[in-house]
Amino acid sequence: MNTLALNIVTPNGSVYSTEQAELVVLQTEGGEMGIMAGHIPTVAPLKIGAVRVTVDKKVHYIAVTEGFAEIRATGVTVLVQAAEQSDAINIDRAQESLRRAQERLEHDKKEGVDYHRAERALHRAINRLDVAKYR
Structure with a gap:
């Protein structure tokens, strides 16, 4: 091939x-x-x-x-x-990133501050956790 x-x-x-x-x-x-x-x-x-x-x-x-x-x-x-x-993804660190991103999104909804940046951080954290399943 x-x-x-x-x-x-x-x-x-x-x-x-x-x-x-x-x-x-x-x-x-x-x-x-x-x-x-x-x-x-x-x-x-x-x-x-x-x-x-x-x-x-x-x-x-x-x-x-x-x-x-x-x-x-x-x-x-x-x-x-x-x-x-x-196999290099630290799952605990990725879960902490997810938690922080979710908190920022909630805060940003209330404050109207940089929602797009918090949303991208959330997507990155979710992606890392999804890929970590394939260790």
Whole structure:
């Protein structure tokens, strides 16, 4: 089977890298996108979600924030602010982030302060907890 390279990069460096991806599934602003070797060149905006990567018939999950994916016939580069592999997610920390985000949302409703920011924090926390299920 043809494979492609995948590199998930944050401002702090590479979080996940492989040369043997059989399938990469991204959560784009336009919907879910599956990429295999030979895909047409594309740049896609990403939303908060999971990147699913199949390597040797095993699926790996990486939680990512918003960003962009550069897709080429031989590889995919994902550029995001933050990313965590499922087995590296600290569940207690993610649950605490979820609790804080929910509190901020309630406070922001009453105060009318930065609702969008609190909502994004809530989505990031929920995404991390969802991806952590695939340890």
